[in-house]
Amino acid sequence: MKRVALVTGGTRGIGAEISRHLHEAGRQVIASYAGNDAAAAEFAATTGIEVMKFDAGDFQQCTDAVAKITAAHGAITILVNNAGITRDGTLSKMTRDMWDAVMDTNLGSCFNLCKLTFDAMRSEKFGRIVNIGSINGQAGQYGQVNYAAAKSGIHGFTKALAQEGARFGITVNAIAPGYVDTDMVRAVPADVLQKIVARIPVGRLGHAEDIARGVVFLTADAADFITGSTLSINGGQHMY
Ligand code: CAA
Numbered sequence: 001m002k003r004v005a006l007v008t009g010g011t012r013g014i015g016a017e018i019s020r021h022l023h024e025a026g027r028q029v030i031a032s033y034a035g036n037d038a039a040a041a042e043f044a045a046t047t048g049i050e051v052m053k054f055d056a057g058d059f060q061q062c063t064d065a066v067a068k069i070t071a072a073h074g075a076i077t078i079l080v081n082n083a084g085i086t087r088d089g090t091l092s093k094m095t096r097d098m099w100d101a102v103m104d105t106n107l108g109s110c111f112n113l114c115k116l117t118f119d120a121m122r123s124e125k126f127g128r129i130v131n132i133g134s135i136n137g138q139a140g141q142y143g144q145v146n147y148a149a150a151k152s153g154i155h156g157f158t159k160a161l162a163q164e165g166a167r168f169g170i171t172v173n174a175i176a177p178g179y180v181d182t183d184m185v186r187a188v189p190a191d192v193l194q195k196i197v198a199r200i201p202v203g204r205l206g207h208a209e210d211i212a213r214g215v216v217f218l219t220a221d222a223a224d225f226i227t228g229s230t231l232s233i234n235g236g237q238h239m240y
Helices: 013-024 037-047 059-073 096-124 135-139 145-168 190-198 208-219
Strands: 004-007 028-033 050-053 076-081 127-132 170-177 230-233
Touching (some): 013 028, 013 037, 096 127, 096 145, 127 145
Parallel strands (some): 004 028
């Protein structure tokens, strides 16, 4: 039977490429999204991958979604916590709402979905969790105290949960992407982005596939000895 994989934020950007790659690797993929119906419909039509609308930062919506997926396909044993947003601004301009939105979506979602899938993974004696962190959670970034804190939290969360999952066959790893050519990065002011790219030794932005290939690697059945690790995929911008 195909293993069931949930990819949050899985219909656009890095998440869409992760969903496609896992689908090609023979997984039963469900790609979740929170808002953009048109992009999700187009993604589903072009890939044949099932999409589901719910807010990964909302515990009740996650509870309902996991129950629905489990009833239709069986236990989710591959979870990719990819959903993420930015609300950039220097601390003096950042509002409490900007802080909360990023913490709920980027970090709260990891708690919600790990909490709701972990027991089933334990019963299956198999689980693969990949949390998408960020170079900016490792190194910090001007104008991103909310995002850097949430992503840094993901890295700590990953190492803690890896210790809990190890004896049940559940691996928990993080990927820390650098600057990848997506809508999120294209929203960075052009002059700022130009300076960032100039600091990437490989000399280009990342491609979403660069990250997706890492997810396929970490979620393979054979990857059972890799847990609690962070795979940096950033063109050499930050060597950690
Ligand atoms: N270090 C030190 N000082 C800096 C600086 C930096 N990196 N960037 C700007 N400054 C200084 C400016 O020179 C300016 O100084 P003066 O007032 O003396 O001229 C001051 O800080 C204010 O700068 P801005 O005018 O740029 O401030 P702003 O409030 O208009 O904008 C910002 C701030 C929104 C953070 C904007 O700079 C920005 O968007 N930066 C990019 C943030 C970024 O990289 N986000 C990543 C998004 S992609 C992502 O997050 C994915 C991932 O995982 C990698």
